[in-house]
Amino acid sequence: MRTFDFVIRPAQASEHEAIARLWMDSWVSTGLDTASDVLLNKLTARIPREIDGGWSLFVADDGRRLAAMLAINIPKKYLDQLFVAPEYQGRSIGRRLLAFTRTQLPGEISLRCALENEKAWRWYEREGFVFEHEDISPENGLTMKCYRWKTAT
Numbered sequence: 001m002r003t004f005d006f007v008i009r010p011a012q013a014s015e016h017e018a019i020a021r022l023w024m025d026s027w028v029s030t031g032l033d034t035a036s037d038v039l040l041n042k043l044t045a046r047i048p049r050e051i052d053g054g055w056s057l058f059v060a061d062d063g064r065r066l067a068a069m070l071a072i073n074i075p076k077k078y079l080d081q082l083f084v085a086p087e088y089q090g091r092s093i094g095r096r097l098l099a100f101t102r103t104q105l106p107g108e109i110s111l112r113c114a115l116e117n118e119k120a121w122r123w124y125e126r127e128g129f130v131f132e133h134e135d136i137s138p139e140n141g142l143t144m145k146c147y148r149w150k151t152a153t
Helices: 013-028 037-052 093-104 118-126
Strands: 007-010 056-061 066-073 078-084 108-114 130-136 143-150
Touching: 007 093, 013 037, 013 056, 013 066, 013 078, 037 056, 056 093, 066 093, 078 093, 108 118, 118 130, 118 143
Parallel strands: 078 108
Antiparallel strands: 007 056, 056 066, 066 078, 108 143, 130 143
């Protein structure tokens, strides 16, 4: 597994379209959707709305391109989105973003993951997240597996 250097930093407003494209490409790589201008526009429009609603948006930047995006809601202790661009997958970026998330939300993190995205939810389980229940996403109507991680007490 190859690793490489990148910086995790706050996203800039001028990067919203590039972040939406990365998000779409990574989501499409799960096989749960197909790329389209409609999906890209939906994700691009969603980013500022979610930031207004409490997202702290970060990117993994290798100095040339954005490799990943991370959206967390710190007051809600919620990891909302973690997506790695397909060409950067398999380089431990997700693990490093999750470690960063644990510094931002040190005691507890909750998240939801699409039931059909087995690769992702199995990864979260390996990373210590515990399944709690299922619900339906208001954004896309998919069944979501809800997880929580807490520091050992």
